Amino acid sequence: MRQTSIVSRPALEASAPATRTAYDSNGEHGLSFQQPVPRRLVHRAAVAEVLLTDSVRLGEHRFLVAAQWPRDHALHNPDAAGRTDPLLFAETIRQMFVYLPHTYFGIPLTHRFIGDGLSFDFEDAAPLKVGAAPLDVVLEAEWTWVGNRPPNRYGMRLDVVLTIDGQVYGRGRISGIAVDERRYSLLRRRDAGACPAGDGDAVERTAVAPAAVGRLRGKDCVLERGVRDGSWWLRVDTDHAIFFDHPSDHVPLMVAMEGARQLGHLLVHNGGPGAPLVLVSAQVECLAFGELDVPTELVVEEADEPTGDPSLRRLRISSYQNGRPFVSITTLWSRPVAPRLAYIPTQAARP
Structure with missing residues (x-):
């Protein structure tokens, strides 16, 4: 399977911090939520975009990781009903995928991470x-x-279970490789050659209103409408402070995921009866790098109602450049029951 980069170049520091294995008496297994982990360990430039706060090692390959999700966020804002943005879960998984190997397995901070699925x-x-x-x-x-071949190529998979106050709320997985700079350059040159640059201005597109895709700000809308009915395009703004938290030589996975989420939101919120559907599941298959200078068309390849239930919609949305898909995302949308309240510590537990 060809792969697309899940994270781009990390900071320049070449060594990871010492492994933390000890427990203490403050909180669950010694986990702290007081401050974010160093931003270089999750390949973020802005401290405000770091979700992870701590971790402990339970065994050779088992860990507990603490994260804090904000009540509100410039991009990952709650929906109209006050539900947490589900892509916070995806970004948390992505950050864990680079944090754990840097922190516990000694993978250099100069390695590039390339993913094949999330x-x-x-x-x-x-x-x-x-x-x-x-x-x-x-x-x-x-x-x-x-398929691990250190020190120049590491192959890995991470399986996670999301818990709050001991209760399971979700599950996730991410897989891919980490390679040194030379191997990354070889992969990029080969992939870029297979998808030559195009003229982005040649494709006529119009902006979609942010409210139609569940966003609050126009700058956060990555969906554009083409001149043909059912023609949709991904808007890639390299000046966006969150999508492009630091320079990248390709379309970040989270931009492609946001495009699929926004198009899915538009398609399932059609004004029908009952509560609107919400995104509850996503499976991402990474096929290649998405190039920044090539127009990206979003194609709905599969749309059905599982078991004939109108309260469930499954949409498979792929991102194409020059007729070649570089990522395919299957999303499941469901009509929610009454949302479970997020756990709020008592005043005694939060001094």
């Missing part, structure tokens, strides 16, 4: 309801080496 599933039809405080989540993580 998925998440919530346990029920309602992503978490935003409460009166930021949401402290704990992720149970299991690491697996797959």
Whole structure:
């Protein structure tokens, strides 16, 4: 399977911090939610975009990771019903995928991470309801080496279970490789040659209103409408402070995921009866690098109602450049039951 980059170049530091294995008496297994982990360990430039706060090692390949999800966020804002943005879960998984190997397995910070897949599933039809405080989540993580050839190429998979106050709320997985700079350059040159640059201005497109795709700001809308009926395009703004938190030589996976989420939101919110559907599951298949200078068309390749239930919609949306797909994302949308409230610590537990 060809692969697309899940994260781009990390910071310049070449060594990871010492492994943390000790427990203490403050909180669950010693996990702290007081401050974010160093931003270089999750390949972020802005401290405000770091979700992980701590971790402990339970065994050779088992970990607990703490993360805090904000009540509100410039991009990952709650929906109209106050439900947490499900892509916070995807970004948390992505950050764990680079944090754990840097922190516990000695993979250099100069290595590039290239992924072949990411998925998440919530346990029920309602992503978490935003409460009166930021949401402290704990992720149970299991690491697996797959086709590992260190020190220049590492193959790996991460399986996670999302918990809050000991209760399971979701599951996820991510897989891929980490390679040194020379191997990354070889992969990029080969992939870029297979998808030559195009003229982005030659494709006529119009912006979609942010409210139609569940966003608050026009700058966060990555969906554009083509001149043909059912023609949709991905808008890639390299000046966006969150999507492009730092320079990248390709379309970041989270931009492609946001495009699939926004198009899915537009298609399932058609004004029908009952509560609107919400995104509860996504399976991402990475096929190639997405080039920044090539127009990207979003194609709905599969749309059905599982078991004939109108409260469920499954959409498979692929991103194409010059007729070649570089990522395919299958999303499941469901009509929620009453959302479960996020766990809010008591005043005694939060001094």
